[in-house]
Amino acid sequence: MTILFYAPIEVFHRPAGPGVYTGQLLKALLEIDQTNRYIVWHGCMVKMPSHLKPFQPSSEVAQRVQVRVTRFPTRLFHHPKMRAFFWQFASLPLADRLFNNPQVYFSPFYPFLPYRNGGLVLTVFDLTPLTLPQCHLPTAVQGSLLTLIWAKKAKHLLTFSEAVKKQLIELLGFDAQRITVTPLAADERFRPQPLDRIATVRSKYGLNEPYLLFVGTIEPRKNLVTLLHAFAKIRHDFPHLLVLAGARGWYSEPVFAEIERLGLQNRVIHTEYVPANDLPPLMSGAEVFVYPSLAEGFGLPPLEAMACGTAVICSNAPALPEVVGDAAITVPPTDVDAWSEALTQMLRDADLREAFRQKGLAQAKQFSWEKTARLTLTALEQAARS
Numbered sequence: 001m002t003i004l005f006y007a008p009i010e011v012f013h014r015p016a017g018p019g020v021y022t023g024q025l026l027k028a029l030l031e032i033d034q035t036n037r038y039i040v041w042h043g044c045m046v047k048m049p050s051h052l053k054p055f056q057p058s059s060e061v062a063q064r065v066q067v068r069v070t071r072f073p074t075r076l077f078h079h080p081k082m083r084a085f086f087w088q089f090a091s092l093p094l095a096d097r098l099f100n101n102p103q104v105y106f107s108p109f110y111p112f113l114p115y116r117n118g119g120l121v122l123t124v125f126d127l128t129p130l131t132l133p134q135c136h137l138p139t140a141v142q143g144s145l146l147t148l149i150w151a152k153k154a155k156h157l158l159t160f161s162e163a164v165k166k167q168l169i170e171l172l173g174f175d176a177q178r179i180t181v182t183p184l185a186a187d188e189r190f191r192p193q194p195l196d197r198i199a200t201v202r203s204k205y206g207l208n209e210p211y212l213l214f215v216g217t218i219e220p221r222k223n224l225v226t227l228l229h230a231f232a233k234i235r236h237d238f239p240h241l242l243v244l245a246g247a248r249g250w251y252s253e254p255v256f257a258e259i260e261r262l263g264l265q266n267r268v269i270h271t272e273y274v275p276a277n278d279l280p281p282l283m284s285g286a287e288v289f290v291y292p293s294l295a296e297g298f299g300l301p302p303l304e305a306m307a308c309g310t311a312v313i314c315s316n317a318p319a320l321p322e323v324v325g326d327a328a329i330t331v332p333p334t335d336v337d338a339w340s341e342a343l344t345q346m347l348r349d350a351d352l353r354e355a356f357r358q359k360g361l362a363q364a365k366q367f368s369w370e371k372t373a374r375l376t377l378t379a380l381e382q383a384a385r386s
Contacts, residue, residue, distance in 0.1 A: 001384050002037045004102040009042035009052050014273055028373035030061045038065045039099055044072035090114050103384040119155035119383030126297030127167050135221040137250050155383035158182050160298035161319030182375040184298050185367035186307035193284035201281040205271050211241040213286035215301040219249030223292040223333050225258050230339030232262045238347050247273040283308040288346050294333050299323045306360030311353040313342050327359035
């Protein structure tokens with residue numbers, strides 16, 4: 001069987017959630033699947049930018065893996081009118097001819113190419129552009145709608161949580177039998193780090209005081225204004241810094257305006273994007289990891305923090321309770337008082353932090369990319385048979 005794996009090359013550069021998923025899943029699939037052939041399609045571009053590097057399969061699997069780029073303008077490929085054209089002519093055998101009739105098309109992203117034969121397996125990351133449209137750009141809402149249109153044609157859908165699967169069934173009428181939940185996992189590099197490595201990273205980012213840590217893109221859905229208000233309420237009781245580790249996303253300005261308004265300029269540190277190798281020691285060095293998101297398709301950063309041996313406080317919004325289980329303190333996302341109480345409780349009680357540290361380490365071990373890959377491969381094989 002030949003599987004076309006759509007992996008846009010740009011998501012591998014400074015990867016956030018989608019890039020982490022794509023890279024880790026592709027790596028794990030090639031490790032467990034000794035039979036099928038793969039075409040890794042990096043999408044459309046006329047010329048490869050110098051800062052982007054194509055996927056390099058290991059020598060063990062190189063004979064079964066092709067890496068392809070289609071010479072076509074990237075902006076035109078992603079243009080809304082082109083997306084509409086692709087859907088209008090969704091049964092044209094374009095992908096069949098470009099890639100010599102793969103049995104399965106796997107797309108974690110949109111837009112996809114028209115195809116006639118073979119089965120499409122599509123990943124639905126989350127439905128927050130529809131359930132929380134105020135937290136997204138209009139283009140993200142349009143993209144989510146387009147993904148769901150393609151999902152109607154797909155043989156099988158993948159999600160990361162039961163919460164998103166339930167939304168697809170109850171809100172949009174999808175058949176439960178067509179949906180497989182493939183939970184994510186922390187990469188093996190996320191583990192408790194040695195003290196010297198922690199010290200090096202703390203020095204790099206100027207963290208001379210104990211700190212709370214958030215990791216993620218600075219955007220409305222992450223609900224950081226609530227966290228800032230809760231932190232402001234306890235700032236005189238503890239010496240801790242609040243570290244926001246992540247790139248500025250859309251409409252991030254209110255977060256930084258609120259830092260100024262609350263007088264937290266000397267207590268909140270924004271690191272910008274943190275390279276992958278710095279994240280484990282940054283997480284290991286934090287006294288508490290905090291994640292107040294309004295909604296997630298999964299919520300990987302809290303799991304990564306747990307794998308590093310850090311106590312976690314996160315919101316109880318979907319799908320975070322599935323990820324953390326009873327190994328974290330969960331709080332209503334917009335309840336400032338509840339957040340300040342949870343922070344106070346965790347920071348004052350070292351024994352409590354240690355208890356959640358141990359619970360978190362055990363919880364993180366329940367997830368693995370091998371499990372994710374095996375569930376995904378089963379769905380791909382089902383799509384080929386149907």
